[in-house]
Each structure stands twice: as C-alpha cells, then as structure tokens.
Amino acid sequence: MATKIYMDNAATTPVRPEVLETMLPYFTEFYGNASSIYSIAKESKKAMENARNQVAEGIGATAAEIYFTGGGSESDNMALRGIAEAYATKGKHIITTQIEHHAILHTCEYLEKNGYRITYLPVDAEGKISMSDLENAVCPDTILISVMFANNEIGTIEPIKEIGAFAKEKGIIFHTDAVQAVGHVPIHVDEMNIDMLSMSGHKLGAPKGIGALYIRKTVRSTPLIFGGSQEKKKRAGTENIASIVALGKAVEMAVAEMDVETKRLTTLRDKLISGIMEQIPDCKLNGHPTDRLPGNCNIAFHYIEGEGMLLLLDAFGIAASSGSACTSGSLDPSHVLMAIGLKHDIAHGSLRLSLDRVNTEADVDFVLEKLPQIVQRLREMSPLYEEAMKNK
Incomplete structure (x- = not known):
C-alpha cells in the first residue's frame, strides 16, 4: 500500500510547494x-x-552571522571543530550531553x-540535563x-536560555544543535545567549542538502572546508543558490506560521x-510530558519490537520511525532511550510518530484505530508477553 x-x-519533510516555486528560477534563469x-x-x-536575511531574522541574528552549509551534520562539525581549533591554546575541554545527535557525538569522539x-x-528520565551537573x-x-535545543528522538526541549546565561557568565562559548527546533519553537539567539546554532533545511520544508550555521560575530572559528573565499572564507565551494533561496523561504514561512501551527500540532500530539x-x-x-516539540510523540511498548510495528504500520500506509532515522537498521537500542534509563527490551519497542503541517486530525484518528490492533497482534506472537500474562 502506498503511504497515505x-x-x-x-x-525529513516534503518540500513545500511555495518553497519549490521560489527555487525554480535559480536552476534555469538565474543560474550564475x-x-x-x-x-x-x-x-x-x-x-x-536575501535568504541570509530571512534566516537571520528567523532566529534573531544579523545576516553577517549566517553561514550556509550542506546541512545540519556539516554545521555541527563546523561548529565543534572550528571552536576546538580556534581556541586550542585557551583550553581543550568541551561539554556536551549523552543524547546528542551523532553528528555531535562522533565529532566529539574525533576530537578526543x-x-x-x-x-x-547525563539526562534525567525525561531527557533533561541538570544545571547543577553542567x-x-x-x-x-x-x-x-554544546547542548541540543530539542532532541530528535524523544522531543524534549532543554533549558537553553538558562544554559546560555550560565555560559555567558563563565565566558564559555555556547553552541546548540537546533536542527529539530528552528521553525518549530521560538528562538532568539541574543535573548538566549546562544553563540553558535546549527540548522537544516529538510526539517522544515526545504530540500535536503542545505543548512546554516549561526556564528556570533565575536566568536572565532576555523573553516571546515577549504578551497575558496565563499562564506567569508568559512566554507569554501560554489554556493547552492537554489537551495539557499529555499532555506530562506522555508524559515520565513515557518516562523510566520509558528504560533498557529504550534497550537494545532500540540493539540494533535x-x-x-x-x-x-x-x-x-x-x-x-518517552521524553518530557510538556517541554517537548509540538509534533513529537515517542512511546515505548513492552513485549514487542519496534521494527515489527513499523512494518505493520506501513502495510496500512502509515510511515513512522522506531528511533532516529540516522540509526534505523541498527540492532543496538537508541543511545537516547538508554540515556533516559530504559531497559534494552523496552527501548527496542519504541515508536516515534512525528507530526508536521502535512498531518490532520483524521490522520491521528486513523493511527489510533490501527495501532492498538498492531500492538495486540505483535504481543500475541511474543513469548515475552505470554510469560508476562502468566505471571499476572
């Protein structure tokens, strides 16, 4: 059955029609x-x-502080490695969290x-860091x-404003991976004392392969890619104008619609x-009950595997995830779910349903009709469930 x-x-999200329309002239007419x-x-x-201005206005920055990249992972790499190299003579200690995206974690492993x-x-059972631990x-x-704004798996929003105030007080640079947050929750880099921020276009209706990194004008960093003077020598390579235009349009639209869309998605969620x-x-x-992304629903089901749920949901035309898309297919349980204290068998039974502007109340009703049947069917085939029922 085709996905419905x-x-x-x-x-990822589909490219918005308005965004695609904005891109088209830069493939054929204005191709310079x-x-x-x-x-x-x-x-x-x-x-x-113009796109640089649109992105900057979306997060309360100035256009001169926006650098276009190839996506969120590149922005994360550019932020961490750029700061590590630029400030190596000052120190070599970096603080992050156990639940970051692998673009952060693997870069940290490289730096180690x-x-x-x-x-x-560490984080608590709802996915939040402790300010005292920090x-x-x-x-x-x-x-x-470097602390992510909102988690990509469980949707928990971290205390970014408090972290920023603390970092400023201590004279430490503060980076946040805001790939899941930009366009979905209010962000103002000055009010939150954010020094660097990563974003990605395909999470908010722009195409894959485009992102941006905000770098406060007072922060020094070294380039990740060499070979040209583009992006003020921070990121070499001929600019991807069509996708850059798309990112600007997508951020502008998402921010303009945010208040209405947040209320709608929170109700559906x-x-x-x-x-x-x-x-x-x-x-x-899984995740914080209220301090979470408006479209995020992540639930762990006892006695079954997430992969089984995905296959049966797909048979009904429902596309979902059992964790981060970057780690799907792995037999290891999600590092995020392990960090919040789930046991292996329960972590394997997690399901992430993430809503956006394409979703309706009818979609939610259909999932609520089919998912209980799917879970029951899988549990009836599960020896773990059979044993649990006997013990009850």
Missing part, C-alpha cells in the same frame, strides 16, 4: 555563479543575501582522539558547551499520546 499518512517528519560580476551572477548574489577532553552530561562539569580550560496511552496497556511516554 506520513508521520516521520522528524526524519554568485562570485562572478556579470548580471546573472548579481541576481544570484542578491537572492543569496586528537587530545581534547569531552564531558558527556555547573560542576566546568573546568578552567572549558572552551565550549496530545490527542495522539493520550489516545495511545488510554487504549494500549503496558506502554510508556
């Missing part, structure tokens, strides 16, 4: 290289700078192999704190969560 209900928007000086190139340059010390802060982790040679919890016994909500 898409609930994996945390993995923005680094050149003739008329076609000037149109490309103008469009790129090159002489840096990394502190991985304060206790700071050392005289701490140069960077809460209906989905409460419906599942009421109809299906032996399940647990």
Whole structure:
C-alpha cells in the first residue's frame, strides 16, 4: 500500500510547494555563479543575501552571522571543530550531553582522539540535563558547551536560555544543535545567549542538502572546508543558490506560521499520546510530558519490537520511525532511550510518530484505530508477553 499518512517528519519533510516555486528560477534563469560580476551572477548574489536575511531574522541574528552549509551534520562539525581549533591554546575541554545527535557525538569522539577532553552530561528520565551537573562539569580550560535545543528522538526541549546565561557568565562559548527546533519553537539567539546554532533545511520544508550555521560575530572559528573565499572564507565551494533561496523561504514561512501551527500540532500530539496511552496497556511516554516539540510523540511498548510495528504500520500506509532515522537498521537500542534509563527490551519497542503541517486530525484518528490492533497482534506472537500474562 502506498503511504497515505506520513508521520516521520522528524526524519525529513516534503518540500513545500511555495518553497519549490521560489527555487525554480535559480536552476534555469538565474543560474550564475554568485562570485562572478556579470548580471546573472548579481541576481544570484542578491537572492543569496536575501535568504541570509530571512534566516537571520528567523532566529534573531544579523545576516553577517549566517553561514550556509550542506546541512545540519556539516554545521555541527563546523561548529565543534572550528571552536576546538580556534581556541586550542585557551583550553581543550568541551561539554556536551549523552543524547546528542551523532553528528555531535562522533565529532566529539574525533576530537578526543586528537587530545581534547569531552564531558558527556547525563539526562534525567525525561531527557533533561541538570544545571547543577553542567555547573560542576566546568573546568578552567572549558572552551565550549554544546547542548541540543530539542532532541530528535524523544522531543524534549532543554533549558537553553538558562544554559546560555550560565555560559555567558563563565565566558564559555555556547553552541546548540537546533536542527529539530528552528521553525518549530521560538528562538532568539541574543535573548538566549546562544553563540553558535546549527540548522537544516529538510526539517522544515526545504530540500535536503542545505543548512546554516549561526556564528556570533565575536566568536572565532576555523573553516571546515577549504578551497575558496565563499562564506567569508568559512566554507569554501560554489554556493547552492537554489537551495539557499529555499532555506530562506522555508524559515520565513515557518516562523510566520509558528504560533498557529504550534497550537494545532500540540493539540494533535496530545490527542495522539493520550489516545495511545488510554487504549494500549503496558506502554510508556518517552521524553518530557510538556517541554517537548509540538509534533513529537515517542512511546515505548513492552513485549514487542519496534521494527515489527513499523512494518505493520506501513502495510496500512502509515510511515513512522522506531528511533532516529540516522540509526534505523541498527540492532543496538537508541543511545537516547538508554540515556533516559530504559531497559534494552523496552527501548527496542519504541515508536516515534512525528507530526508536521502535512498531518490532520483524521490522520491521528486513523493511527489510533490501527495501532492498538498492531500492538495486540505483535504481543500475541511474543513469548515475552505470554510469560508476562502468566505471571499476572
């Protein structure tokens, strides 16, 4: 059956029609290289700078502080490695969390192999860090704190404003991976004292392969990619004008619609969560009950495997995820679910349903009709469930 209900928007989103329309002229009509000086190139340059302004306004930054990248993972790499190299003489200690995206965790592993010390802060059962843990982790040679704005699997929103205020007080650079948050929750880099912020276009209706990194004008960082003077020598390579234009348009639209869309999605999310919890016994909500992304529903079901749920949901035309899209297919349980204290067998039974503008109340009703049947069917085939029922 073809997919008719898409609930994996945390993995990627469809390109919005308005965004696609904005892109099209820059494939065929205004195709010039923005680094050149003739008329076609000037149109490309103008469009790129307009998009830079759109992105900056979406997070309360200035256009000069926005650097376009190839996506969220590149932005994360550029942030961490750029700061590590630029501030190596000041210190080699970095603080992050156990639940970061692998773009952060794997970059930290690379830095550890090159002489840096990394502190991985734990989180509580709802996925939040403790400010006291953060304060206790700071050392005289701490140069960077990197804490994600909102988790891609369980949707928990971290205390970003408090972290930013603390980092500023201590004179430590603060980076946040806001790939899941930009366009979905209010962000103002000055009010939150954020020094660097990563974002990705395909999480909010722009195409894959485009992202941006905000770098506060007072922060030094080294380039990740060499070979040209583009992006003020921070990121070499001929600019992807069509996708840059798309990112600007997508951020502008998402921010303009945020208040209305947040209320709508929160209502749908809460209906989905409460419906599942009421109809299906032996399940647990993962993540914070209220401080979570408006479209995120992540629930662990006892006695079954997440992969089985995905296959049966797909048979009904429902697309979902059993964890981060970057780790799907792995037999290891999600590092995020392990960090919040789930046992292996329960972590394997997690299901993430992530809503966005494409979803309706009818979609939620259909999932609430089919999911209890799927869970019951899988449990009837599960020896773990059979044993649990005998013990009851």
